[in-house]
Amino acid sequence: MSRIPIVGGNWKCNPAKLAEANALLEAWKAKPFDKEKVEVVIAPTALHLGSVKKTLEGLGMQAAAQNVGKNDMGAFTGEWTATHLTDMEVAWTLIGHSERRSKYGETDDETAVKVEKCQAAGLKVIFCIGEQLEEREAGKTDEVNKRQLAAVLAKITNWDLIVLAYEPVWAIGTGKVATPDQAEETQAAIRAYIKEAVSEEVANKVRIQYGGSVTPENCAELIGKPNIDGFLVGGASLKPSFMDIVTTVGGA
Numbered sequence: 001m002s003r004i005p006i007v008g009g010n011w012k013c014n015p016a017k018l019a020e021a022n023a024l025l026e027a028w029k030a031k032p033f034d035k036e037k038v039e040v041v042i043a044p045t046a047l048h049l050g051s052v053k054k055t056l057e058g059l060g061m062q063a064a065a066q067n068v069g070k071n072d073m074g075a076f077t078g079e080w081t082a083t084h085l086t087d088m089e090v091a092w093t094l095i096g097h098s099e100r101r102s103k104y105g106e107t108d109d110e111t112a113v114k115v116e117k118c119q120a121a122g123l124k125v126i127f128c129i130g131e132q133l134e135e136r137e138a139g140k141t142d143e144v145n146k147r148q149l150a151a152v153l154a155k156i157t158n159w160d161l162i163v164l165a166y167e168p169v170w171a172i173g174t175g176k177v178a179t180p181d182q183a184e185e186t187q188a189a190i191r192a193y194i195k196e197a198v199s200e201e202v203a204n205k206v207r208i209q210y211g212g213s214v215t216p217e218n219c220a221e222l223i224g225k226p227n228i229d230g231f232l233v234g235g236a237s238l239k240p241s242f243m244d245i246v247t248t249v250g251g252a
């Protein structure tokens, strides 16, 4: 089954100024890509989301939030909900990024509640999983990925709204990209688990991104692997050359 690749840009808490975001998007404009062959989803900071979304639309890209609240509307200062995002016509959110898990204490159970809310609101989710260095060294990579996935599987009724992102934590922002074989082996195991725990149909159609120190230089070999359906890019998505990753994945 052919899966349309999907490249995400997670800007995290960058750039400092909206003008810088606009300048980056202006630079991207000069490098067209084939929208039939690759989907592009960009997650700016929440404050820039509304403005950046409009510019992204002009580029044939979609906007994502980097996080979503686990509560409904009400007295939850500092939060927003899946309903707010769909009302603002933001189609996507990330859930379970390792920085949310490790720096903000997000638990597997909380990711499950968030996924459930997004499914109810019809919001698309890039669901992030991945092991810490110690877990890989202890041979627990597949176990960790399965645990993080198992927490949310029962909440997913519409798999068309779900993309998985495998991001080994030791590869994020470190320059230590997983080798294509490492990423492929782990992502094949993730797909095998989805086949076993959900169905062969879902396993065949769900897209699995790789994330962690992806650059224009290393992305070609990674995307050549059968179980890598795109990337979730951090640092390199803040540069004009991000478009080289997009065109390597999907053609100009």
Ligand SMILES: O=C[C@H](O)COP(=O)(O)O
Pocket: 010, 097, 167, 171, 172, 173, 174, 175, 211, 212, 213, 214, 232, 233, 234, 235, 236
């Ligand atoms: O969400 C993106 C990942 O955290 C990867 O970040 P990175 O490309 O800077 O390693």
